[in-house]
Structures are given as C-alpha cells and as structure tokens.
Amino acid sequence: MLSGVRLGYKIYDNCGTMDILRAALSLVSGLKDEIVDDGCIDTESVHAILGHSGSTPTIALLHIVGRFQIPVISHFATCACLSNRREYPTFFRTVPSDYYQSKALAKLVRHFGWTWVGAVAVDNEYGLNGIVAFIQAAEEYGVCIEYSEAFSSSDPMHVIQRIIETIKQSTSKVIIAFMSHREIKILASELYKQNITGLQWIGSDAWITDASLTDSKGHTILLGSLGFTVAKANIPGLDEYLRQLHPSQFPNSQFVKDFWEEVFDCSLNETVNTQRQPCNGFESLQTIQSEFTDVSELRFTKNVYKSVFAVAHALDIMIKCNDNKEVFSNRSCFDPINIQPWQILQNLNSVNFTTVDGEKVYFDSNGDSPARYELVNLQMTTTGIMKGETVGVYDASFPEGQQLIVNSISVAWANGLFEVPVSVCSKKCLPGTYKVLQKGKPICCHDCMPCPAGEITILTESLQCLKCPPEYWSNNDRDACIPKPAAPLNGPASCDTQHSA
Known part of the structure; x- marks a missing residue:
C-alpha cells in the first residue's frame, strides 16, 4: 500500500485548551513554510485533519474547515449530532456515535x-x-x-x-x-x-x-x-517503537526532556544547576516499566491509528486507480501528484479494510464507524x-x-453488594392487586390496590381486575376464582312426597 509514498503531518496541541480558530486557520491557509522535509511536496493545505478529541471543539472546527472540503476524522468526538450529514458533510469518526x-x-x-x-x-x-x-x-x-x-x-x-x-x-x-x-x-x-x-x-x-x-x-x-x-486493542510495533525513543531524536521536545529526566533521575542540561547527575547518553527504555511504555490498555489510541490508516487507504484507492485504469474503468481517476482534499473526502466513503488484529474499518453514509x-x-x-x-x-x-x-x-x-441493587419507583403489584398510577408522577410510579370482592388478578403488574364467572367467587387473596357455596334446602316439601286425603 502507498508504495513510494510517505505521509507528512503537523501536530497542533496546546495542552487541552481550545484554541480551535488558530489551528483551523493554520491548517487551511497553507503549510508551505512549515514543511521542511525535502521529500514532501509543497501543498496549499492539508489533505485531512485528524481530531479533535472532544465533540464541542470538533463542531467549532468543522464550521471553519468544512467549506474547504477538508475531511475531518475524529477518534473521540462521539456526539450523535455529528452524524447530521447535511450540517457536517466532511466529518468522519473511528469511534461509535x-x-x-x-x-x-x-x-x-x-x-x-x-x-x-x-x-x-x-x-x-x-x-x-x-x-x-x-x-x-x-x-x-x-x-x-x-x-x-x-x-x-x-x-x-x-x-x-x-x-x-x-x-x-x-x-x-x-x-x-x-x-x-x-x-x-x-x-x-x-x-x-x-x-x-x-x-x-x-x-x-x-x-x-x-x-x-x-x-x-x-x-x-x-x-x-x-x-x-x-x-x-493492540497496535503492532508500538511497544518496540516507544522503547527505542531517545531525547536526541526530539531535541526541542520539553515533554521528552522532562519525562527522561524523571524516569532516569538525571539531567539532560549540564549548564542548569540541579541535584541530578548528568545523563550519560546510554539510558534506555528497553527495561523500563512506566505509563508511557505500557501499551496493554490502549483503547482510544487505536482509533487514532485507524484514522491514519483510513486516510492512507483513501490515498491508495486513488493511486491504484491510476495504476489500474482498466479495473477502475467505471470511475474517474485523479492526478496523484496534485491531490486535493475533496478527493480524499470522496474516497473515504469507499474505505473498507481490516486491521492486522481483525477489526473491520469502514464508514456508513453518516461517516460513522461500526x-x-x-x-x-x-x-x-x-x-x-x-x-x-x-x-x-x-x-x-x-x-x-x-x-x-x-x-x-x-x-x-x-x-x-454481592447482589444486583434494586432501583424502582414502586414494587411490582402481585397477583390479587392491580396498578393505579400515582397522580403527577411517571408511569413507573404506582400504587397496588387489592381487587374488589368477586374480582381477581393472576398476573403481576396487572392494570385491571377480572370478574369471576357468575357461579364463582374470588378467594380471600383475590388471585383465584372458587365455586360459590350451595344454597341450604329449608323450603316446603316437594309435591311428589305429599299424600291425598
């Protein structure tokens, strides 16, 4: 996939603050002055934006960059409102709505x-x-x-x-x-x-x-x-990559500097007066156990991984279209040297791949993931x-x-507790009673009233009582009909037992 092609990136992070306007305008106004790698092609704007992690800042971001047809793929913005394709036509996410x-x-x-x-x-x-x-x-x-x-x-x-x-x-x-x-x-x-x-x-x-x-x-x-x-989730190669990191690879990163000095209790800056001994340069993360090197609990991090691969697959579709025009004869191909954001946007709808650990990745008509x-x-x-x-x-x-x-x-x-806790407004009405809703309260709140004489209920949560047949009567518990008792024979003798004078 993407043979001979590398993906460049620019990370905007301000420790949780929401300076969305500044970042959005930088992303759409062009990156020519910010890409210094000679292997990258100059571009007027980014081809895709991965983030933000929150729904509220993502909505703000989309209102700015949406008109430029730049796809936005979030790993953590879960608000169902973002599934509105009419309002957010450029939004995708690798986290469920x-x-x-x-x-x-x-x-x-x-x-x-x-x-x-x-x-x-x-x-x-x-x-x-x-x-x-x-x-x-x-x-x-x-x-x-x-x-x-x-x-x-x-x-x-x-x-x-x-x-x-x-x-x-x-x-x-x-x-x-x-x-x-x-x-x-x-x-x-x-x-x-x-x-x-x-x-x-x-x-x-x-x-x-x-x-x-x-x-x-x-x-x-x-x-x-x-x-x-x-x-x-498991991200192949991440553990090995993290353990090979060294401050010399990131000389301008304050995070890496602070992390390294804390883990190894040494100082990377010999000119600063500190109680720590200077780092010797041979420190290694290979045997270090820390939150930074622990990849056993990755959840939302995997969504970032899937976002990057989704963009890569969208690009791959375009490149293979040009390489195999006979196979893609039913669609128009694009110039892979002069790719536009709206072209990535279009091809994201066709992305469908499986990660190395067997997870399927695709987007439905609303840009949502499974x-x-x-x-x-x-x-x-x-x-x-x-x-x-x-x-x-x-x-x-x-x-x-x-x-x-x-x-x-x-x-x-x-x-x-060792048993499931109970949380109900009213207990269930047992056989022999019926439910009467409490005035001004939700339907889960009710009183259990006993059935009147001659009526019964045989089920729990009954809404009304049932009358017994004419020759039956309700028992004391009002949960069964029983035969009525026979009337006593105290009247005059019958005609066939009388004698004539």
Missing part, C-alpha cells in the same frame, strides 16, 4: 431491572445530546427518569451543591453520568464529603476507564460503576488501585435480542 452508546446504556439499565434512575450530564453538546438520546431510548424500554441535571466543571459551587441535594433527596439508586473525567471527579468528591453512598453509577465512555480516577480517595465512591467503552463496545466494571485490584475490568460486550450489528452480553457473575456492585 453516542446514539449507539445511549441505546446500549438503556439496554444495560433494563437488563438489570432498574426502572427508576437519575441522570447527570456535562453541560455541553456531548453531555446534553447523550443524555437526551439515553432518555429517549430508556423510555422505549419502560425505564423512568427521576431527575435530569447538567453542569460543567467551571460552574460555581452552588450549582454543584444544588445537584448534590437533588441526588440526596432522590429515591432512585442508579445514576447515569454522561460526562468527562473532570465533572465526575467533582461530583464524586462532593458526594464523598457528604457521605452520600450506596449509589450504582453507570458511566459514559469519556470517564469510565480514565486513569486519573485513581488519584483520590474520594473517587472510591465510584467503585462498582458500569459503563461502555471501545475495546482494548458500534462495538466492551462493558467495563470498576473494581479494586489487589494492589489497591481501581481498574476497569471487562464484564460484557455490546455489538449493534447483532440481532436486537443478542446485542448485549453480560457476565453478571464477575460484576462488583456498588457499596460492596
């Missing part, structure tokens, strides 16, 4: 019989769209929402306290949290301070496997949480660290009744 995650979460809640839940979201496109999609899907499965709240990490504390009070006063024991690691840490810490425990958390993919949740005692309140995230998740459960390891363990899968390509598979035996529940 929240439309599927919301349906998966609703099915998960129903699977465990939780019909009465609360919902909290981050106050942006990701959280609000995600929680709305969840509520819509949940209603289809007979799940009711006791409350729905939203906040952002920058909100004043009185907003957080109002939500804490809502949770405190609620009767539901399950909370759907559609937010990032920033918001869930704020919420968990405040709940921990006020000793509000015993809640079963259901998390979205933006926080359920975030490693930073292990850095505070207050976050242990999240133990037992369940949530969906993309599957673990939806497959692992169900993760936050459990405490023997080393005292909270870690996500896979306890099930969800695959949207399977038939309706087979999409969710849960290994309930291996699930660790909230608050150390």
